[in-house]
Amino acid sequence: MINPETARKVIAAAEKKAAEIGQPMNIAVVDAGAKLVAHVRMDGAWTGCIDISINKAFTLYALDIATKDLAQHSQSGGQFYGIHATNHGRIMVFAAGISVKEGGKVVGAIGVSGRSGVQDHEVAEAGAAAIH
Amino acid sequence: MINPETARKVIAAAEKKAAEIGQPMNIAVVDAGAKLVAHVRMDGAWTGCIDISINKAFTLYALDIATKDLAQHSQSGGQFYGIHATNHGRIMVFAAGISVKEGGKVVGAIGVSGRSGVQDHEVAEAGAAAIH
């Protein structure tokens, strides 16, 4: 179960990684119902990424697929092309929305948005790793 | 300036009050641009209040009036009746969205949503008081 305590651990680990990389980020954690548990916008992070971080986490749980994998199927010509416009525009089709697991079981998701897709994904993984 | 550090102090104080009251709540803090800085949903708090807490904080800053005061003018027959449907449905017309001040200057806002309006407002005030 993702509770605020767990969410904060995940966020703290993600913030630590973002600081190492030197890029301020938005970090969001949702629970098993794809509902927001906690969010933080680091100092200097872009405001346009608030929505993106929350919805990356939402996407993972809503569709049970890492957003970076969903990206492969949703480009022009792909089998899910256009899916980003569904669910009131909340489906994100670029990295970094990934699952958060406890004891091998998916209990929620983390979404990160800040700079490049590679950096965002790395930060999301650092966050998720905090409670494995 | 509201930064993540300040926002967490505000949220921690609000959580403490909510725990005293014995009601789990959603607590959100926005900065001077009405943009989310941090949010937490306490264990057991309703998911429908995520949106409400964030938008209470948004409302305070967007209109510079405590949502509980706006409530008085936006009932049926009031001069601002219907205002709750503006700004893409983000204007909240019930307690508890209030300003967060530093050195007498409004630097952001806190929005709380959990149980009764009186309880929510009390928690918002406890949060805002943390950085006065």
Next chain:
Amino acid sequence: MINPETARKVIAAAEKKAAEIGQPMNIAVVDAGAKLVAHVRMDGAWTGCIDISINKAFTLYALDIATKDLAQHSQSGGQFYGIHATNHGRIMVFAAGISVKEGGKVVGAIGVSGRSGVQDHEVAEAGAAAIH
């Protein structure tokens, strides 16, 4: 025809009145198609009123009724109760959205949002009067 020149005259007259009253306001002018021609947010005016001012002007033209008159029919129990939620939430049911006329013919509308309904309406009238 409302063109940018006309719209600016209307806005300038409205700004003058708002300055006299001592309340900064958002002022918007739409043309005969209910489309925005020009908008200004005066220094210190609330950002939540951007949307409201534009949509007050939209409402006047979309429904051809001053928003303050529409208010009377859209309260709880009224014949148009609920209309504020139509048109994607763009229908405003409080003062001050009024028509702009040239030679007795409606050519557009002005919407004002700042403080009280009475003050907003007064500013809207001053604006509309500029090109009568």
Next chain:
Amino acid sequence: MINPETARKVIAAAEKKAAEIGQPMNIAVVDAGAKLVAHVRMDGAWTGCIDISINKAFTLYALDIATKDLAQHSQSGGQFYGIHATNHGRIMVFAAGISVKEGGKVVGAIGVSGRSGVQDHEVAEAGAAAIH
């Protein structure tokens, strides 16, 4: 700080350039909170570009990247493909949303929408140059 006075200077310079090019345009200026300060639709400009001009300015500030650069990363196959559907559809991924600076510091943004991307961008640059 972008105030109405500054915004008008920016818009006037942009209009002058648009007139030289011979293409009527929508021009919008937002402040540091990505909130609209002023907008004008030149005589004959397309109404569908009202929304686009405002949101180009919004995008620049929300993500701190010129919309023409964001365009490169958000095509099919790019690392940010799909980003145009985030933030409630307000992210614009084509030229011309650019920053407005005073004394080397970004204080807001201008968004222009009228004809070709090259023309729009040229007009945006003329506007931003007005207060450098």
